Amino acid sequence: MIASKYGYIRLLLTITLAGFFLYHLRENNPISISANAIVNEISVQNDSTTLIRVPKNIPVRTYFQFLDSITIQYDSLTPYALTEHILVHANPWIIDTLKNTDYYHMKAKDSFVYDQKEMIALKAGSVLEVPDSIKAEKIHSSLKKTHIDINIPEFKLRIYEDTLLLHQFVIRVGRNEQKYLKMGDRITDLRTITGNGTIVGHIKKPDYYNPVDGHQYLTTKRDDNKVTKLPQIPFLETEVSGIRNGQLIHPTTNPISLGKASSNGCIGTREADAWVLYYHAPVGTKITIRYDTIIADEFGKEQILNDIYRYQKN
Structure with a gap:
């Protein structure tokens, strides 16, 4: 009788606690x-x-x-x-x-x-x-309506959903020079290529190479001169004007280079920004890479940007 009574109390306590846990959750x-x-x-x-x-x-x-x-x-x-x-x-x-x-x-x-x-x-x-x-x-539906817009001389990458601006990042772009790259085994124009296209791939575990000499990097020297291992952040592979030219969008470990023409052709972002971009750019996302030196500022006033590639003189 006593055992039965205690068993009943334990059962009642279990039901009570379960009910409290369900309510709390x-x-x-x-x-x-x-x-x-x-x-x-x-x-x-x-x-x-x-x-x-x-x-x-x-x-x-x-x-x-x-x-x-x-x-x-x-x-x-x-x-x-x-x-x-x-x-x-x-x-x-x-x-x-x-x-x-x-x-x-x-x-x-x-x-x-x-x-x-x-x-x-x-x-x-x-x-x-x-x-x-x-x-x-x-x-x-939101991701299907998302597209990426890059304006080279402005050093800006924007993410839109239809016409709504979701995010805006400072980037780095390719240098205005031609250079021999071992990875392509040819003299290459390092300027970032313009055109309309799509994101065609993600590199989730990227390896880092110097395209000039083909040397693989395992560590990086940061802007504060500290050495760290390279991060694991996805690279985005682009196809522009129907051509996959190896032009990637990826993070840089040296954000001091952002806002400059300082890469070998790829488009660089901050590490944090690269995560945001990746999750707004599934394969098939539309991308526009343009070269507009005349833009409107936030107040609608015309602004003339520096012609970093000297296109107007060509």
Whole structure:
């Protein structure tokens, strides 16, 4: 009789705690979830929102493999094509976390980062949302309407959704010179090439080479003269005017070079900006690279830019 009584009390206490936990979870996570999500930490229920708890700390080094494992597993369970870009836009805090792996962001916090690849991209216990079809379609539609605009003499890259400006970054562009590049085995015009095109590829684990002599870099000297390992941040491969000429958009570890014609033809961004750009540029995203020296400033007043490539004298 006593054992039965204590068993009844334990059962009542368990039900009470479970009810409190469910209430707390719903109050602090305004997302429709099922009881199965609480028990198993993963829930797939027809076309409802799915929550996935990150099981352990995921460093940048294995971040893409982890996301790939999720998209592969859940793509067959969602009524739409689940992609990495849809998953991350449903969880925009991920982009903010990745932006904060920027060496110079961490330096501003008095933190020296030797190897960005070992920084935590996803913390253990954090929750990822796999969106329902309505939210996923909204994200997909926004990405389909997104395009990249680059104006070379302005040293600006802009991301638009239709006509709405989403982001604007300072960039570096190719130098106004011709030089022998071992990687192409020819004299190459280093000026950034203009035209209309698309993003045709992502290099998620890039290797860094000096195109002049073909030397591979494993470390980099920063603007503060500190040496670090090179970061793992995706490069974007472009096709311009129907030609894949090797012109990439990628981060620079030396932002002092931004706002200048200082590259071997590629378009350089800050490390943090490169993450934002990557997640707004799935394969197929339209891109315009132009050379306009006459622009309107923020007040609509005409502004004449420096003709850095001396096109007007040619």
